[in-house]
Amino acid sequence: MLTTIIYRSHLRDDVPVNILPDMVARASLLNARHKVTGILLFNGTHFFQILEGPEEGVQHIYERICSDSRHHNVVELMRDYSPSRRFGNHGMELFDLRQHEAASVLQAVLDRGTSRYRLTYDDRGLQFLRTFVEAREKENYFEVLPADYWDFVPGNDAPPAASGVSFRPVVDPLGREVTAIEAIPEILPGGVTGEERYHHNLTVVIEALRIAGGTCPDGMTLYVSILPMTLVSVPDAIGKLVKEIESAGLLPEQIILGVSETEVISSLDAFSVAVRQLKQAGISLSIDNFGDGSAGLSLLAYVQPDRIRVGASIVRNIHQSGPKQAVVQAVIRCCSALEIKVIVAGIERPEEWMWLEAAGVIDFQGRLFTPESAVVAWPEIREAI
Ligand SMILES: Cc1cc2nc3c(=O)[nH]c(=O)nc-3n(C[C@H](O)[C@H](O)[C@H](O)COP(=O)(O)O)c2cc1C
Secondary structure (H helix, E strand, O other): OEEEEEEEEEEOOOOOHHHHHHHHHHHHHHHHHOOOEEEEEEOOOEEEEEEEEEHHHHHHHHHHHHOOOOEEEEEEEEEEEOOOOOOOOOOOEEEEHHHOOHHHHHHHHHHOOOOOOOOOOOOHHHHHHHHHHOOOOHHHOOOOOOHHHEEEEEOOOOOOOEOOEEEEEEEEOOOOEEEEEEEEEOOOOOOOOOOHHHHHHHHHHHHHHHHHHHHOOOOOOEEEEOOHHHHHHOOOHHHHHHHHHHHOOOOHHHEEEEEEOOOOOOOHHHHHHHHHHHHHOOOEEEEEEEOOOOOOOHHHHHOOOOEEEEOHHHHOOHHHEHHHHHHHHHHHHHHHHOOOEEEEOOOOOHHHHHHHHHOOOOEEOOOOOOHHHOOOEEEEEOOOO
16 A cells, blocks of 8 residues: 655754765665655754655655664654655655755655646645745644653652552652642442442542542542543432532542543533532532543533543654644643643653643653552653763
8 A cells, every 4th residue: 555654853963964965875775675755855953754655665664764863853744545656756855955945945846746646735745845844833843852861760759548549649740749649449340330330430439539538638639530421310419529528528629520531421411510510519620531532622612621631542652643742732722722731641651741741731640650650750860871
């Protein structure tokens, strides 16, 4: 299948530009061997490359390019499939943008086109190319330091311990602060179905709040997940929650109830009424696993939560994926306009965290900071050896 991969990257500061002609000559031969064609642009700092060819060949070459230490911050911008090549004659051709006017480079690149149809900017690949040549989008190039720039050093912040509930902190890694604690009820026997499921869920949440009240530090923000329809289906669910919050010695303002975006909200109207009651009681709402479900950004308009928690799958390796970056940036921008706090869960790699910090996220959860749920490990700049 004819595949296109487009990426951008950053020449390493210690690599001289004069290596490029040799590199391109060698790459051209390798590309020809794999029937891969394409073009490479260089603006003095960043590369932009379109690779086209059979899926296997393009993937093989791209993997080599990703592990090439002469450049870093390789971000895949597009991976697409097409009936024909745009640049069929060129194993690899380099355009050095410093030697051309933007308009003449665009024309020169289009002139290399070999597609049966004249190349036009209706084509997504060429739109990416034009954006790069015109140096738009540069403010969205969040470049991250190498992973080994940081050590993650366990501090003194051990999560509370109790039977029946495990606790997972939400952390602000640069501020070295635990900003909230999530109480996760240990899984209870299943087999509960229908409406009973919601009664059972409320019992579990109430029990988690009772245990958290006895174990968590005073005034700490507490996060508990609940099924959205529990708030609708169980008569006076919110009244029961408020009563339990008070008898556990907690304040409603400390509590955030998280509903997963992947849970079906079968009646959005009834759910919105329940959310209003929650807020009237002083309890905050978070939409969790944001980005994993189907509701998407429109849910933010119907249910204006206090927070969202972005799910792990959309941020996994975000530093390498242009499409993920675009989606998460849109979510961050939208939440910023609505003054909704964004938390990102499931962080495993330093580069994921660094990219998200650069994009404006402050609060995180994930194995990077709480390996095996033990004490919080804070980032510290690694001493040069
Ligand atoms: C910006 C950039 C673009 C590259 N483009 C290609 C390419 O299109 N084809 C290719 O075979 N190698 C390309 N390379 C070089 C590869 O990373 C790699 O060095 C090359 O495939 C030779 O592999 P080897 O060093 O394992 O022999 C590129 C390197 C850089 C830094």
